[in-house]
Amino acid sequence: MSMTDLNTLTIAEARDALRRGEVTSLDLTEACLAAIEGAGALGAFVHVTADLARDQARAADARIAAGDAPAMCGIPLGIKDLFCTRGVPSQAASRILQGFRPEYESTVTQNLFDAGAVMLGKLNMDEFAMGSSNETSCYGAAVNPWRRGNDATPLTPGGSSGGSASAVAADLCLAATGTDTGGSIRQPAAFAGITGIKPTYGRCSRWGIVAFASSLDQAGPMTKSVRDAAIMLGAMCGHDPKDSTSADLPVPDFEALLTGDIRGKVIGIPREYRMDGMPAEIEALWSEGAAMLRDAGAEIRDISLPHTKYALPAYYVIAPAEASSNLARYDGVRYGHRAKLAPGDGITEMYEKTRAEGFGPEVQRRVMVGTYVLSAGFYDAYYNRARRVRTLIKRDFEEVFAAGVDAILTPATPSAAFGLGEMAEADPVQMYLNDVFTVTVNLAGLPGIAVPAGLDRQGLPLGLQLIGRPWEEGDLLNTAHVLEDAAGFVAKPAKWW
Amino acid sequence: MSIDLETAARVARLARIRVDADALPALAQEFNTILGFIEQLNEVDVEGVAPMTSVTPMRLKRRADVVTDGNCQGAILSNAPDAREGFFVVPKVVE
Numbered sequence: 001m002s003m004t005d006l007n008t009l010t011i012a013e014a015r016d017a018l019r020r021g022e023v024t025s026l027d028l029t030e031a032c033l034a035a036i037e038g039a040g041a042l043g044a045f046v047h048v049t050a051d052l053a054r055d056q057a058r059a060a061d062a063r064i065a066a067g068d069a070p071a072m073c074g075i076p077l078g079i080k081d082l083f084c085t086r087g088v089p090s091q092a093a094s095r096i097l098q099g100f101r102p103e104y105e106s107t108v109t110q111n112l113f114d115a116g117a118v119m120l121g122k123l124n125m126d127e128f129a130m131g132s133s134n135e136t137s138c139y140g141a142a143v144n145p146w147r148r149g150n151d152a153t154p155l156t157p158g159g160s161s162g163g164s165a166s167a168v169a170a171d172l173c174l175a176a177t178g179t180d181t182g183g184s185i186r187q188p189a190a191f192a193g194i195t196g197i198k199p200t201y202g203r204c205s206r207w208g209i210v211a212f213a214s215s216l217d218q219a220g221p222m223t224k225s226v227r228d229a230a231i232m233l234g235a236m237c238g239h240d241p242k243d244s245t246s247a248d249l250p251v252p253d254f255e256a257l258l259t260g261d262i263r264g265k266v267i268g269i270p271r272e273y274r275m276d277g278m279p280a281e282i283e284a285l286w287s288e289g290a291a292m293l294r295d296a297g298a299e300i301r302d303i304s305l306p307h308t309k310y311a312l313p314a315y316y317v318i319a320p321a322e323a324s325s326n327l328a329r330y331d332g333v334r335y336g337h338r339a340k341l342a343p344g345d346g347i348t349e350m351y352e353k354t355r356a357e358g359f360g361p362e363v364q365r366r367v368m369v370g371t372y373v374l375s376a377g378f379y380d381a382y383y384n385r386a387r388r389v390r391t392l393i394k395r396d397f398e399e400v401f402a403a404g405v406d407a408i409l410t411p412a413t414p415s416a417a418f419g420l421g422e423m424a425e426a427d428p429v430q431m432y433l434n435d436v437f438t439v440t441v442n443l444a445g446l447p448g449i450a451v452p453a454g455l456d457r458q459g460l461p462l463g464l465q466l467i468g469r470p471w472e473e474g475d476l477l478n479t480a481h482v483l484e485d486a487a488g489f490v491a492k493p494a495k496w497w
Numbered sequence: 498m499s500i501d502l503e504t505a506a507r508v509a510r511l512a513r514i515r516v517d518a519d520a521l522p523a524l525a526q527e528f529n530t531i532l533g534f535i536e537q538l539n540e541v542d543v544e545g546v547a548p549m550t551s552v553t554p555m556r557l558k559r560r561a562d563v564v565t566d567g568n569c570q571g572a573i574l575s576n577a578p579d580a581r582e583g584f585f586v587v588p589k590v591v592e
């Protein structure tokens with residue numbers, strides 16, 4: 001193996017090479033740092049922590065040499081800017097957290113560090129994870145390493161975990177963390193031809209992750225393979241007393257559950273996901289995915305999830321409502337930006353000017369929509385109604401699982417990656433439609449995974465999504481592994497950056 | 498349901514976000530687009546359906562009512578835009 005392409009390894013390959021003593025974590029880390037250095041055009045890494053990474057790599061090498069090496073030991077990762085990392089800028093891609101250096105470490109990153117993982121730096125994202133194209137970031141958009149053939153139009157890597165998707169697809173790191181509130185791991189994974197899993201709500205601690213919509217937010221890995229997702233998810237999750245919604249359940253060895261055997265499993269194909277105007281290529285890919293799982297011995301069954309069409313409108317009540325509460329803390333008092341005040345300005349002016357300067361337009365819009373739906377007189381009509389509809393959306397899934405369905409196969413996104421700026425003239429709702437296939441999973445608290453399954457005629461990756469039963473990420477990953485094997489997606493973006 | 502300029506201004510004030518008067522018409526228009534999208538929820542029969550409180554059935558954990566953390570004033574104040582003598586500093590609140 002060449003020492004110059006170590007950054008292209010999967011976690012599993014790197015782990016095995018580290019254990020055989022063929023490479024060191026420092027070698028892997030230097031290869032990634034060099035790749036990051038040459039990839040400024042992607043805008044993926046927004047804070048590089050090279051010194052910290054080298055220190056962590058040396059510590060990992062010592063641990064490996066001592067024979068104490070968990071699977072993630074020595075693996076260089078990118079960390080989404082939404083995770084608070086001690087002493088390292090953590091600003092959720094927002095001006096309002098400019099200069100914020102947390103005094104504490106998020107549980108998920110601490111878990112990864114305890115397992116020996118190396119942090120290369122922080123990754124670009126939509127501001128406060130609100131967006132589907134990474135264009136709401138205060139750092140500027142991250143760019144997808146994929147292009148439409150020879151057309152140099154810069155494409156979105158999706159959002160909100162767009163920097164994570166871009167970095168993994170371009171081999172700037174071996175894997176990355178993401179977070180997913182309405183599709184923010186799965187949509188960018190699909191746009192960038194990588195794998196991303198959002199686990200069951202409660203699997204990963206939310207402690208130390210900047211909150212967007214607390215009843216929907218979950219962290220998860222974004223990786224180059226399903227096996228890597230299994231390895232990294234195992235290191236990220238686990239019970240945490242600091243998050244009251246963290247599940248006190250044992251974490252299985254997800255990788256050991258990748259048996260490749262799905263004979264007798266029932267895969268549901270929900271008719272409501274067949275949208276009007278869906279590109280024929282996505283429709284065809286979906287059918288091919290079902291055929292692959294059938295060929296592997298699964299039973300394919302048509303199912304109905306009747307409240308699907310109401311998921312996005314319910315989400316756009318619940319998520320802004322929770323965001324308006326969560327983002328109330330950014331007031332210019334305890335951390336981050338404070339506006340310059342005019343003589344005579346009081347505390348209300350300080351709040352209003354600070355938040356107007358610190359929040360970008362999409363964040364302001366969502367905070368205000370959330371404020372409106374929670375305000376006196378509208379709480380029942382909007383917020384409580386949306387929570388009732390959420391109950392029905394979850395019930396739809398419970399009923400198909402009770403009828404014996406093990407997993408549900410859908411497209412991951414309604415299109416391939418689109419051009420940066422192409423949605424600039426569209427109204428906000430058009431952008432929201434990106435999450436049409438993914439948002440139901442957050443509302444129902446279920447695990448969902450996006451797996452790259454093919455290229456469209458422009459040469460852009462397309463993904464399929466599998467949705468699993470609660471807490472059965474192992475079974476879900478196994479089904480995804482079969483799909484990955486059968487689809488045989490090995491394409492990589494041609495390097496232009 | 499249509500949001501007028503007065504309502505848009507009231508929402509901005511409740512959210513503690515300064516919005517200039519000349520930006521209010523566009524903001525009201527965006528609210529109307531988003532709320533128009535949300536109106537679809539009125540088609541759903543939610544009679545007798547409980548609003549979701551927890552997506553995963555779970556009882557919130559309890560712990561002993563004891564201090565488990567503290568003595569970290571410096572860490573808490575370290576990111577403040579203005580901190581003096583161990584306090585967060587804000588413009589005068591009480592005359």
